[in-house]
Amino acid sequence: MSFYDGLAFFIVLLLGCIPAIILGMKEKRIGNYTILFSIGIIFIIYRETPLELFYLLLYLFLEWHLIALYQYSLRRFGRNKEIFHHAVLFALLPLVMAKLSGFIGHHWFSFLGISYITFKVLQIIIESYDGIIEKNGFSQTVAFLIFFPTLSSGPIDRSRRFEQDFARRWERREYAELLQKGIWKILLGILYKFVLSVIAYDILGRINGRYDPQYVILYAYVYGIYMFFDFAGYSLMAIGTSYIFGICTPDNFNKPFISRDMKEFWDRWHISLSHWFRDFLFSRFMTDAIRNKRFKNRLNAASMGFIVNMLVMGMWHGLTKDYLLYGLYHGVLLAVTEIYQKKKWYRRVKSKKWYQCISWFVTLNLVMFGFLIFSGIFLETWAVLMRYL
Amino acid sequence: MEEKLLDILERICDDEAVREDLEMDLFEEGLLDSLAIAELIVAVEEEFKVLLSPTEYEKEELSTVHKIEKILKAKGVE
Numbered sequence: 001m002s003f004y005d006g007l008a009f010f011i012v013l014l015l016g017c018i019p020a021i022i023l024g025m026k027e028k029r030i031g032n033y034t035i036l037f038s039i040g041i042i043f044i045i046y047r048e049t050p051l052e053l054f055y056l057l058l059y060l061f062l063e064w065h066l067i068a069l070y071q072y073s074l075r076r077f078g079r080n081k082e083i084f085h086h087a088v089l090f091a092l093l094p095l096v097m098a099k100l101s102g103f104i105g106h107h108w109f110s111f112l113g114i115s116y117i118t119f120k121v122l123q124i125i126i127e128s129y130d131g132i133i134e135k136n137g138f139s140q141t142v143a144f145l146i147f148f149p150t151l152s153s154g155p156i157d158r159s160r161r162f163e164q165d166f167a168r169r170w171e172r173r174e175y176a177e178l179l180q181k182g183i184w185k186i187l188l189g190i191l192y193k194f195v196l197s198v199i200a201y202d203i204l205g206r207i208n209g210r211y212d213p214q215y216v217i218l219y220a221y222v223y224g225i226y227m228f229f230d231f232a233g234y235s236l237m238a239i240g241t242s243y244i245f246g247i248c249t250p251d252n253f254n255k256p257f258i259s260r261d262m263k264e265f266w267d268r269w270h271i272s273l274s275h276w277f278r279d280f281l282f283s284r285f286m287t288d289a290i291r292n293k294r295f296k297n298r299l300n301a302a303s304m305g306f307i308v309n310m311l312v313m314g315m316w317h318g319l320t321k322d323y324l325l326y327g328l329y330h331g332v333l334l335a336v337t338e339i340y341q342k343k344k345w346y347r348r349v350k351s352k353k354w355y356q357c358i359s360w361f362v363t364l365n366l367v368m369f370g371f372l373i374f375s376g377i378f379l380e381t382w383a384v385l386m387r388y389l
Numbered sequence: 390m391e392e393k394l395l396d397i398l399e400r401i402c403d404d405e406a407v408r409e410d411l412e413m414d415l416f417e418e419g420l421l422d423s424l425a426i427a428e429l430i431v432a433v434e435e436e437f438k439v440l441l442s443p444t445e446y447e448k449e450e451l452s453t454v455h456k457i458e459k460i461l462k463a464k465g466v467e
Binding site for chain 1: 399418423424426427428430431440442443444445450456
């Protein structure tokens with residue numbers, strides 16, 4: 001059994017939702033039940049892969065102590081950059097081990113959800129250093145980390161936001177509204193993931209392996225559409241389920257294909273991920289670069305910031321040529337966008353209708369080309385082309 | 390303080406428009422973005438000796454000159 005897949009999961013989910021709905025409608029707190037059900041469903045899902053379950057439990061044990069010890073050190077010794085860097089390193093270590101051990105045929109520390117849970121731990125560590133978080137309670141933190149609707153693939157919530165919802169006692173009217181929205185999102189998610197994305201996937205199967213230009217272009221578009229319905233559908237189901245448990249997990253997609261430039265695209269596509277990177281990598285890189293005057297001018301700094309940011313995002317997807325190229329591609333595009341948007345000409349035309357139409361069309365094609373890289377078909381086609389030549 | 394803040398914002402946004410309407414939504418006008426916020430954080434740190442963090446405030450809390458002023462006042466800037 002796996003998350004949001006197969007009849008068995010949805011039956012367990014349906015049964016699990018009933019007590020949450022009863023608690024919600026009776027204006028009781030759902031939090032403790034959420035922890036209980038999360039633990040239960042984790043044991044059911046990881047039952048077939050006991051090693052992963054072991055790694056998950058070990059991970060939680062280690063990371064909880066890391067958080068508690070780091071916050072203790074902040075209270076005891078104050079802000080210290082060196083300790084902070086070590087804490088970040090330790091928070092990253094399991095994920096790095098999981099990614100790297102793949103190269104030597106192992107799966108050290110690898111478990112379903114490690115990529116996403118790492119973001120949550122890092123957010124707590126970094127915001128503790130910033131002084132926004134003082135101390136995390138044990139049960140809230142564990143609930144945040146193992147919250148089952150978003151455990152395996154997000155959306156990536158933030159601990160301060162999560163804890164507010166978690167501790168909240170919803171009024172009946174509010175909860176009924178939340179429940180209604182949640183059910184709607186789940187149904188929409190099912191339509192996206194099990195109907196529309198399946199149709200797109202079927203088309204992909206028919207054109208895969210054809211390298212004529214028109215097929216490659218078609219592949220890019222259909223793959224982009226497939227990715228959207230697949231992942232937006234998954235996210236909708238995860239968000240809808242969260243709502244039923246009284247947690248307003250943030251949205252992950254917002255009509256990405258209407259974007260008129262690449263910056264707007266990353267504000268609409270996999271939002272919880274790109275905003276995480278914006279807040280915890282890009283912003284930090286930029287403040288550090290500006291503070292220490294590491295670049296000749298701010299445009300150079302910003303360009304490098306975008307490239308580093310997206311390259312790391314690519315690496316996070318996986319340490320393969322395709323993902324690295326994908327990250328680099330988007331980094332360079334964002335850098336070029338930044339430089340371009342500082343031009344006087346852009347400021348003059350940006351609100352004109354004709355300009356927005358062209359800009360939308362160009363953006364859409366750049367985005368679809370990005371998906372072609374992501375899918376692996378770009379480098380594959382490239383290799384075929386080189387052989388042919 | 391307001392004058393200093395406006396100087397900073399004018400430099401970051403590269404636009405005098407920030408002075409015209411202190412209630413104007415700087416994000417909607419395309420004057421502020423995540424990059425500009427990073428610059429603002431460093432500038433505020435250097436000018437007023439106040440630490441801001443990128444995730445401390447929601448976007449809406451930083452969207453106008455007046456709102457930014459309010460935050461700085463709350464942090465003890467005179």
